Amino acid sequence: MSRAHGRRLGRAGIRDVAAAAGVSITTVSDALNGKGRLPDATRRHVREVADRLGYRPSAAARTLRTGKSGLIGLTVTTYGEEPFTFTEFAYFAEMARAASSAALARGYALVILPGSTRQSPYDVWSNVALDGTVVIDPSDRDPVVAELVRQGVPVVSDGRPCGDLPVTAWVDNDHEAAVTGLLDHLAAAGARRIGLLTGTSTDTYTRLSTEAYLRWCERAGQDPVYEAYPAHDPCAGAVAADRLLARPDRPDAVYGLFDPNGTDLLAAARRYGLRVPDDLLLVCCSESAVYAGTEPPITTLSLKPGRIGTTVVQLLIDAIEGTGGGDPVQRIMPTDLIVRTSSQRRRRRTTVSAPRSPEQRGQA
Amino acid sequence: MSRAHGRRLGRAGIRDVAAAAGVSITTVSDALNGKGRLPDATRRHVREVADRLGYRPSAAARTLRTGKSGLIGLTVTTYGEEPFTFTEFAYFAEMARAASSAALARGYALVILPGSTRQSPYDVWSNVALDGTVVIDPSDRDPVVAELVRQGVPVVSDGRPCGDLPVTAWVDNDHEAAVTGLLDHLAAAGARRIGLLTGTSTDTYTRLSTEAYLRWCERAGQDPVYEAYPAHDPCAGAVAADRLLARPDRPDAVYGLFDPNGTDLLAAARRYGLRVPDDLLLVCCSESAVYAGTEPPITTLSLKPGRIGTTVVQLLIDAIEGTGGGDPVQRIMPTDLIVRTSSQRRRRRTTVSAPRSPEQRGQA
DNA sequence: AACGTCGGAAGAGACGATTCTGCAAGCCGC
DNA sequence: GCGGCTTGCAGAATCGTCTCTTCCGACGTT
Numbered sequence: 001m002s003r004a005h006g007r008r009l010g011r012a013g014i015r016d017v018a019a020a021a022g023v024s025i026t027t028v029s030d031a032l033n034g035k036g037r038l039p040d041a042t043r044r045h046v047r048e049v050a051d052r053l054g055y056r057p058s059a060a061a062r063t064l065r066t067g068k069s070g071l072i073g074l075t076v077t078t079y080g081e082e083p084f085t086f087t088e089f090a091y092f093a094e095m096a097r098a099a100s101s102a103a104l105a106r107g108y109a110l111v112i113l114p115g116s117t118r119q120s121p122y123d124v125w126s127n128v129a130l131d132g133t134v135v136i137d138p139s140d141r142d143p144v145v146a147e148l149v150r151q152g153v154p155v156v157s158d159g160r161p162c163g164d165l166p167v168t169a170w171v172d173n174d175h176e177a178a179v180t181g182l183l184d185h186l187a188a189a190g191a192r193r194i195g196l197l198t199g200t201s202t203d204t205y206t207r208l209s210t211e212a213y214l215r216w217c218e219r220a221g222q223d224p225v226y227e228a229y230p231a232h233d234p235c236a237g238a239v240a241a242d243r244l245l246a247r248p249d250r251p252d253a254v255y256g257l258f259d260p261n262g263t264d265l266l267a268a269a270r271r272y273g274l275r276v277p278d279d280l281l282l283v284c285c286s287e288s289a290v291y292a293g294t295e296p297p298i299t300t301l302s303l304k305p306g307r308i309g310t311t312v313v314q315l316l317i318d319a320i321e322g323t324g325g326g327d328p329v330q331r332i333m334p335t336d337l338i339v340r341t342s343s344q345r346r347r348r349r350t351t352v353s354a355p356r357s358p359e360q361r362g363q364a
Numbered sequence: 365m366s367r368a369h370g371r372r373l374g375r376a377g378i379r380d381v382a383a384a385a386g387v388s389i390t391t392v393s394d395a396l397n398g399k400g401r402l403p404d405a406t407r408r409h410v411r412e413v414a415d416r417l418g419y420r421p422s423a424a425a426r427t428l429r430t431g432k433s434g435l436i437g438l439t440v441t442t443y444g445e446e447p448f449t450f451t452e453f454a455y456f457a458e459m460a461r462a463a464s465s466a467a468l469a470r471g472y473a474l475v476i477l478p479g480s481t482r483q484s485p486y487d488v489w490s491n492v493a494l495d496g497t498v499v500i501d502p503s504d505r506d507p508v509v510a511e512l513v514r515q516g517v518p519v520v521s522d523g524r525p526c527g528d529l530p531v532t533a534w535v536d537n538d539h540e541a542a543v544t545g546l547l548d549h550l551a552a553a554g555a556r557r558i559g560l561l562t563g564t565s566t567d568t569y570t571r572l573s574t575e576a577y578l579r580w581c582e583r584a585g586q587d588p589v590y591e592a593y594p595a596h597d598p599c600a601g602a603v604a605a606d607r608l609l610a611r612p613d614r615p616d617a618v619y620g621l622f623d624p625n626g627t628d629l630l631a632a633a634r635r636y637g638l639r640v641p642d643d644l645l646l647v648c649c650s651e652s653a654v655y656a657g658t659e660p661p662i663t664t665l666s667l668k669p670g671r672i673g674t675t676v677v678q679l680l681i682d683a684i685e686g687t688g689g690g691d692p693v694q695r696i697m698p699t700d701l702i703v704r705t706s707s708q709r710r711r712r713r714t715t716v717s718a719p720r721s722p723e724q725r726g727q728a
Numbered sequence: 729a730a731c732g733t734c735g736g737a738a739g740a741g742a743c744g745a746t747t748c749t750g751c752a753a754g755c756c757g758c
Numbered sequence: 759g760c761g762g763c764t765t766g767c768a769g770a771a772t773c774g775t776c777t778c779t780t781c782c783g784a785c786g787t788t
Contacts, residue, residue, distance in 0.1 A: 059490065
């Protein structure tokens with residue numbers, strides 16, 4: 001015999017099913033995929049035989065034939081050796097969770113991939129067939145993104161791309177509106193001089209937020225008071241918070257751009273004997289639920305990473321499947337200011353903390 | 365002409381490279397993969413032509429041919445609609461980060477997949493070619509795991525499998541030693557009656573920890589004092605914490621098995637006017653760095669998810685590549701008790717919080 | 729001169745599915 | 759009765775790569 005039709009490696013192939021069901025390969029394929037013109041009896045029969053044999057179509061063969069893998073890359077910028085950024089842990093976790101969920105619901109799976117292809121012994125990127133890619137905070141001239149676009153792979157970014165990176169679509173928060181609203185909120189709570197804890201890096205989040213702060217100060221006739229530090233260094237944040245509160249022109253309210261800033265600032269305030277919110281109003285940008293439980297609870301700006309993740313994936317899959325239609329290729333998402341004790345001048349119950357509402361705990 | 369050799373869909377194939385280089389397909393393949401017997405001149409020439417054409421081998425075709433995809437599944441148990449569990453967010457994030465890192469370093473990528481195949485319109489599992497799978501906390505008779513094992517796909521689990529699930533290997537913490545050591549620590553700090561905040565689910569983590577607690581109580585001659593709640597419900601934790609401290613036989617120390625229990629217990633203690641650590645010693649199991657910044661800082665038990673993730677992936681890849689040799693197929697990992705103010709009876713500086721050491725902030 | 733060996737390169741299947749094309753039979757109306 | 763339509767299914771090409779086998783010429787040996 002030239003070819004043994006029996007299962008060669010323990011797994012049944014479509015040929016085995018066809019033989020067992022007494023039909024052709026074509027019929028099996030059509031029956032299983034709901035295509036072709038087959039009477040229900042044949043369809044049922046084939047399916048039953050396939051089930052009995054434990055048949056699973058080979059994903060590799062299907063991908064090779066159809067050109068679609070059902071795989072979406074999820075890329076994150078890297079600091080040093082590790083693939084995720086440290087400072088936005090909760091943001092990333094929630095964003096990835098939502099993105100994964102949204103992808104799964106449409107039959108796609110997410111593949112975690114490193115942002116910059118370092119001189120790794122393997123090039124993982126070219127070993128994976130991707131239908132599209134999500135990029136978080138793409139850097140100025142990301143070689144990976146450029147290469148993907150060149151190959152015709154759709155790319156959607158979380159965060160508007162710097163420079164002229166030709167992404168298929170992008171999703172971002174309205175950072176200007178968020179910062180402006182937040183500063184207005186602090187001013188309304190009685191703040192006279194609002195400080196900013198910002199970063200030294202040039203990503204759009206940092207840049208847009210800082211610019212919005214500076215513009216707001218100009219409009220409000222306040223001198224800007226800010227400290228910048230390298231956001232990827234968790235210890236530098238504590239130092240910068242301390243420096244900000246040590247200044248001669250000490251602010252009576254502070255907004256921290258990064259997740260750990262809340263605890264950093266709270267600790268610094270304690271060191272200087274400043275009471276929050278009595279002597280110092282505090283807000284930071286964070287997705288972490290713990291700020292509902294600090295003493296006092298800290299007002300946070302949530303970027304709603306869940307919604308971003310979902311939207312990014314929807315946009316990407318629409319682009320992949322060509323169902324995008326005439327939709328705009330960028331989408332601005334609202335943020336959410338979760339007001340807690342730290343930004344309200346009038347004192348509320350301080351010994352007995354208020355019961356947390358679901359709204360403050362929930363992530364969605 | 366029967367077949368147009370030109371790029372049909374914008375992407376160059378190996379045939380195009382062969383034609384452009386004036387050699388055969390075999391030679392191109394050998395040159396690019398470092399196989400065969402070719403003089404360096406030919407090798408260089410082929411590589412240069414391939415580069416010039418921007419040739420990328422098709423991952424699908426390679427996978428089909430070689431049977432290896434370079435993809436590793438990462439499965440998490442699901443609660444309701446969402447693919448990750450809520451209570452172990454930080455644990456999962458860190459574990460996934462480390463696992464992804466370890467996989468990438470060896471040329472593999474991680475694919476996020478749902479644990480239980482619900483009646484989703486698509487079966488994502490069979491659309492992905494997986495070389496192996498990591499399963500987190502597999503449930504008793506996980507159908508997905510069973511199916512994978514049946515197909516001969518290596519499966520390594522984080523957390524020892526319940527029942528007789530035939531995984532290839534597993535990695536877990538020494539939960540008994542962790543709980544025993546932690547309770548000893550609390551007793552040494554002066555605790556007379558230690559309470560437990562535990563879960564109602566039957567996973568091995570909850571079960572082993574609770575059993576260790578009960579055994580410790582028996583040895584120490586203390587009546588067990590515990591409350592159990594459904595761990596997947598974030599609000600139930602606060603209620604259970606309250607209940608625990610409201611009991612007539614109120615404990616003077618509490619260990620909470622789940623991540624949010626620290627803030628839950630702290631809030632409950634405040635409601636009852638209990639000072640921590642003076643009236644109540646507190647420890648909870650958590651990977652969250654925020655417990656270094658609470659007032660007071662809370663002692664936590666870290667399960668070292670990073671190490672677990674790395675180990676799980678190493679074991680899995682060893683199994684995939686057959687380099688596992690005679691290694692044992694299960695590995696017990698140590699935990700780490702990070703002692704902070706909340707479990708130390710003698711008071712330390714309370715108004716000025718100690719500067720956080722890198723050890724307490726770092727994740728690795 | 730015949731022969732074995734070795735370097736260098738090409739040929740020709742697989743791998744396992746999808747899918748385009750085509751054929752045979754049954755049924756309809758005219 | 760015959761052309762055309764629909765139904766039910768089979769054949770075979772194809773996706774792009776890897777790799778086993780073969781082939782050819784050159785060289786050194788006996």
